[in-house]
Amino acid sequence: MLDATSVVERLWDAMRSRDWDRVEDVIAPHAVIEWPHTGERFASRDAYVAVNRGYPEDWDIALKRVIGDQDRVAALIVVDQDGHALHCCAFYDLFDGRIVSGVEYWVTAGAVELAPPQQTLV
Numbered sequence: 001m002l003d004a005t006s007v008v009e010r011l012w013d014a015m016r017s018r019d020w021d022r023v024e025d026v027i028a029p030h031a032v033i034e035w036p037h038t039g040e041r042f043a044s045r046d047a048y049v050a051v052n053r054g055y056p057e058d059w060d061i062a063l064k065r066v067i068g069d070q071d072r073v074a075a076l077i078v079v080d081q082d083g084h085a086l087h088c089c090a091f092y093d094l095f096d097g098r099i100v101s102g103v104e105y106w107v108t109a110g111a112v113e114l115a116p117p118q119q120t121l122v
Contacts, residue, residue, distance in 0.1 A: 085109035
């Protein structure tokens with residue numbers, strides 16, 4: 001059985017290649033994945049795969065960092081599509097080698113105007 005970080009690495013490698021069978025292999029059928037930024041909650045693997053399958057093609061996914069222990073993993077992902085970058089900070093819980101729950105926080109690079117730098121107080 002793969003360790004938890006390897007499962008998440010495999011998830012994002014499968015997402016990159018749009019290999020939905022491999023995505024399904026690493027997510028439990030009853031998994032719940034949430035996107036708090038949009039208020040979406042996918043109450044099954046099938047629902048999560050369906051929304052990603054319907055997403056426009058031509059994306060490039062870079063898994064920047066994965067850290068975890070036996071059953072919890074955090075990942076930093078960047079998706080580039082047509083010159084626009086989406087950043088994701090994701091947290092997954094695993095059981096028996098499969099993702100059983102997750103929370104993915106997605107933001108679009110440049111979507112918020114940056115505030116001017118402020119003085120750092122020590």
